[in-house]
Amino acid sequence: MKKTILFIGLFIGLMSCNQPTGNHPDFEANVEIAKKFIQLHEVEDYKTQESLLHDDLLWQPPVYGAPQYGKAEHVEAMKMYQTMFDNITYEAQNWLPGVNAETGMLDGSVRTYGTWKGTHTESGKSFSLTSYHTMDFKEGKIVAGGDFFDFGGFMASFIPEEDGTASE
Numbered sequence: 001m002k003k004t005i006l007f008i009g010l011f012i013g014l015m016s017c018n019q020p021t022g023n024h025p026d027f028e029a030n031v032e033i034a035k036k037f038i039q040l041h042e043v044e045d046y047k048t049q050e051s052l053l054h055d056d057l058l059w060q061p062p063v064y065g066a067p068q069y070g071k072a073e074h075v076e077a078m079k080m081y082q083t084m085f086d087n088i089t090y091e092a093q094n095w096l097p098g099v100n101a102e103t104g105m106l107d108g109s110v111r112t113y114g115t116w117k118g119t120h121t122e123s124g125k126s127f128s129l130t131s132y133h134t135m136d137f138k139e140g141k142i143v144a145g146g147d148f149f150d151f152g153g154f155m156a157s158f159i160p161e162e163d164g165t166a167s168e
Contacts, residue, residue, distance in 0.1 A: 023097050026108035030137045031095045034110040037135070037142065038090045044082040050075050053142050060146030062131075068146075085127075088118040098134065109136040120158045129154055 033052060040049040050071070057071040082088070091114050098109030116129040131149035135142050 024106040024108040026137065027097050027106070027110070029140070030108050030110050030135070033137065033140065033142065034095065034112065034135050035092075038092075038112075041078065041082070042088050042090060044088065046075060046078040046082055049078055054138050056138070056143055058144045060134075060148075062147045062149050062151040064152060084121055085118040086121050088116065091115045091117070098136070107136070109134065111135075123158050123160070125158060127154070127157065 037049055037052050040046075040052075053071050053074065055071060057074060058068045059070070059074045059077075060066075060068050061077060093113045093115075096111040096113075097106050098111050099105060100107040111132070111134050113132050114130075116131055117127065119126050129149055131147060133147055134145045136144040
């Protein structure tokens, strides 16, 4: 009986060693990089944003059926948003730690839910867009991530209706 209790105690002790406690050592620094990346989007500085992207970047755009793309394509997407919209702001609800999909262990990645606001330059219509973003890091740069929101509905909201106004 003593051996059984000892074994159970040892098993529980070993299992608890594998559970994540606190944050990954790189998490706080990566949050600051993620915040800077978003702040640069707000001031429409895609060139400095590009310096925060790893050359091996793989990004998942929010477009239905779109495959991941690389750094050059993501820079073009950032430029598109910065041309199409003014007064861009992001209000984060949170900055969350991510985990490795294979191990479930904290990996220093950053997740954020929040709301983008701004003005569509062509129509003058303001917007408020709830979104989710992921960012993985390598060598202090963003190496992977994605944007998750209703891209089609968002863009369709700026199409003028027959009376000449943008849809609501």
